[in-house]
Amino acid sequence: GESVGLHLPTLSVQEGDNSIINCAYSNSASDYFIWYKQESGKGPQFIIDIRSNMDKRQGQRVTVLLNKTVKHLSLQIAATQPGDSAVYFCAEKSGYSSASKIIFGSGTRLSIRP
Amino acid sequence: EPEVTQTPSHQVTQMGQEVILRCVPISNHLYFYWYRQILGQKVEFLVSFYNNEISEKSEIFDDQFSVERPDGSNFTLKIRSTKLEDSAMYFCASSRRLDNEQFFGPGTRLTVL
Secondary structure, three states, X not given: OOOEEEOOXXXXXXXXXXXXXXXXXXXXXXXXXXXXXXXXXXXXXEEEEEEOOOOEEEOOOEEEEEEOOOOEEEEEEOOOOHHXXXXXEEEEEOOOOOOOOOEEOOOEEEEEEO | OOOOEEEOOEEEEOOOOOEEEEEEOOOOOOEEEEEEEOOOOOEEEEEEEEOOEEEEEXXXXXXXXXXXXXXXXXXXXXXXXXXXXXXXXXXXXXXXXOOOOOEEOOXXXXXXX
16 A cells, blocks of 8 residues: 655754654555655645656755665765755655656654754 | 745635635746645645646646636635635746746635634
């Protein structure tokens, strides 16, 4: 069935440290994964995506890792800053070029300790 | 930078009333979406729209819901007879192509009393 879930609802990180947010998915047919950031009072904001034919993708200060064997996805944020405080959602699409709906996970709230 | 806009930011209505939530997608985008997020829960897909028709909808999107692109810029979500459980944040999104990133608006908070 369709299910994208997160291991932890909250994560507290020291400013400057790296953050790792994990996500599990259950649909083997999922072939496209996206991480979104949602700040308070705003809509989800695209951070980075990865297709199932890749196992790693890097952006600016962010890296997404995909392990299809165990159906696990992670988002790594390097040198976490106060502006990184938000709820992070993993999401997936089945059928990268043909499906329209994005299925969101439950979200992890990242808070930064000064 | 172009962005998706939504109005109103907050809508309060009585149960049983009709509401129309409005969105202006990014101008050169062709695919339009509505999602909702009940407080504290995950974002849920409602419907996608392309070429003036619904291309996909979820089981949440029942006969009480409808979408329309009344002109070249607006995209609306109508709830015919609101229920208490329709209270949520409603997000509009748009994308240039089906396999492109979906850009989300800031949302409309709907409160049904």
